[in-house]
Amino acid sequence: MTEPIDTKSRILDIAEELFGERGLDRVSIRDITDGAKVNLAAINYHFGSKDDLVAAVFERRVVPVNEARLAALDAAEKSAGNKSPKLEAILAAFIRPALQCSLKSPKGGTAFSKLFGRCLSEPSPQVEALLKKQFEPLMERMDAALMKALPNLSRTDIFWRMKFTFGALHHWLLTREKFVPAWVEATDLEEQTQKLITYAAAGFRAA
Amino acid sequence: MTEPIDTKSRILDIAEELFGERGLDRVSIRDITDGAKVNLAAINYHFGSKDDLVAAVFERRVVPVNEARLAALDAAEKSAGNKSPKLEAILAAFIRPALQCSLKSPKGGTAFSKLFGRCLSEPSPQVEALLKKQFEPLMERMDAALMKALPNLSRTDIFWRMKFTFGALHHWLLTREKFVPAWVEATDLEEQTQKLITYAAAGFRAA
DNA sequence: GAACGTTTCAAACGATTGTATGAATTCTTC
DNA sequence: GAAGAATTCATACAATCGTTTGAAACGTTC
Numbered sequence A, B: 001m002t003e004p005i006d007t008k009s010r011i012l013d014i015a016e017e018l019f020g021e022r023g024l025d026r027v028s029i030r031d032i033t034d035g036a037k038v039n040l041a042a043i044n045y046h047f048g049s050k051d052d053l054v055a056a057v058f059e060r061r062v063v064p065v066n067e068a069r070l071a072a073l074d075a076a077e078k079s080a081g082n083k084s085p086k087l088e089a090i091l092a093a094f095i096r097p098a099l100q101c102s103l104k105s106p107k108g109g110t111a112f113s114k115l116f117g118r119c120l121s122e123p124s125p126q127v128e129a130l131l132k133k134q135f136e137p138l139m140e141r142m143d144a145a146l147m148k149a150l151p152n153l154s155r156t157d158i159f160w161r162m163k164f165t166f167g168a169l170h171h172w173l174l175t176r177e178k179f180v181p182a183w184v185e186a187t188d189l190e191e192q193t194q195k196l197i198t199y200a201a202a203g204f205r206a207a
Numbered sequence C: 001g002a003a004c005g006t007t008t009c010a011a012a013c014g015a016t017t018g019t020a021t022g023a024a025t026t027c028t029t030c
Numbered sequence D: 001g002a003a004g005a006a007t008t009c010a011t012a013c014a015a016t017c018g019t020t021t022g023a024a025a026c027g028t029t030c
Helices: A007-022 A029-036 A042-047 A050-079 A087-104 A107-121 A125-149 A155-174 A189-205 B007-022 B029-036 B042-047 B050-079 B087-104 B107-121 B125-149 B155-174 B189-205
Strands: none
Touching: A007 A029, A007 A042, A007 A050, A007 A107, A029 A042, A042 A050, A050 A087, A050 A107, A050 A125, A087 A107, A087 A125, A087 A155, A087 A189, A107 A125, A107 A155, A107 B107, A125 A155, A155 A189, A155 B155, A155 B189, A189 B155, A189 B189, B007 B029, B007 B042, B007 B050, B007 B107, B029 B042, B042 B050, B050 B087, B050 B107, B050 B125, B087 B107, B087 B125, B087 B155, B087 B189, B107 B125, B107 B155, B125 B155, B155 B189
């Protein structure tokens, strides 16, 4: 576990890990600089403030995830020709990149999921602006694709079902390893992803 | 808006409101005592510590909600006789009490939802113990009812779909007024509840 | 109304927070 | 290898944090 990377990346890495573990406010500047083995002033020097660091940590993961989602949507639409892609493919384009990114993040991938949950529930102005900028265009694309795939569903219904799906995805990511009784059969992530896609697709298709 | 109630209740009331607005750690003891117009030492005197206050605020809402859920489940099973209640009735027993409680809570009901989200993502030891104690028996009852209603679904599948439903419910409660584009047709809470039940029921029935 | 337990009060505690400073060091460019 | 920019460093700052304290005020009971 050598870490020859630069100061900025080291800060981002363990900031993500600690934020995910303990929450944004329960992690001090000093916790991060100690963990990253950099000087106390490094965060303010490289990022400006703690809030800016939070936004940077969050942005580093959210941007590629949403890019991957758009790319997956593009690919699905392309391979479907002039027809609409299957509902499952549209939902997979939304769900799978989030999971894949969460795997790249430290601590087996739970750190980013937790961080995302926190950024949703206690957003700073910086994070809120980032959320809007990142998700508005994505949601428009998702809406359009879903409306085409489910022509007899109103746009309002699609909006609500998308919100439900979003919630299911993130609660899953957030508590993947938690609140799981012993009797639950072990399943790998791919299986769990399939289960979610199946569930959401049926939810969208409800009369 | 007269508040002739006692110190303890006044503290609980605005603590709930402030925690919901800003997050557990962004609200200081002084914010609460100022808002409740009580002395600074009142929180430590009446509750012991800030963490204990958080648990008390949370407990005051969670306990009645889960009692109402169990009661609704009882009622549904009773009225169904020796048959299984309809899937929608089981899900409604889970969903509706949470919504109803959230309406009683300050700020049009969003405060409790936000508080719940926070308690899920950054639980103190006290809150974590409370969560376990409150949700384990409820989930067992829900599992049993759902297995009876969906006999060809494995218990593991029921667990995961229940988790997805839980996520959809709480993300909805947490962001009810947020991230809603202007074009979404206004719907009252009852309609939204129905939409969620429809979505979740279809998700559970998926092959 | 005296004695009691309960609650409220103003004030202070030590610890920790995020940020700022200016000097020391390293890196880059000529 | 000297000049200048970029980075790291130890240290200090003011503010805020949760908690404690001991006295004052209150309510109850005999």
